[in-house]
Amino acid sequence: MGCRLLGTLFGIDGELLERQYRNHLSGYLCWEQLPHAEEWLLFEKNIGVYVGLDEVCLSRGELYTVLINKERKGRSGSLIAVVKGTDVKTVTSVLLRLSRRRRFQVREITMDMAPNM
Template identity: 45%
Template sequence: MQCQHKDFLSDFKVWDQISHAKKWLLFPHNIGKRLSIDETSLSNGELYTILTNKSGKGRKGTIVAMVAGTKADAVIAVIEKYLLNSEI
């Protein structure tokens, strides 16, 4: 069922972030006044840095950015894409 959903029932193939989704995701509409940053391991020891909107309280609309790895330069580069309004 998972393959069918991705291939036929969703807009996955025309998703605007598909080209870079393995490296980073950015949801600029979720940015708020109070943000938090944390790192987590989702599977197989892969580390991710997650920027969240504290007003979302863990519900839908909470994730602002998710970046593979924990290097500050990579996280800053993704956030700058929003701030400079380029390549989102």
């Protein structure tokens, strides 16, 4: 349930509640990935043995490369990385931020046969 709906149900300003949650309650402004969140996100603890790599178009034609833990089957903890764009150098530079120990944990990577991958 969103903040705006809660605001409507309880007769309070939903937009104000949304801002208060984002700026004070959620810890968003203290998030360690905030400075680069528009370009890439990395969740190293989610990596597993079986990994999937694909590109997705989320909105307004923006293309992202997504790396997931296939063992989680789309549940919580399945997202490993999201990188803006599909350029090999950009994606590689982000994925190399994963620790060597975590990278060598991967045994299988599944991806489509897109020429840019």
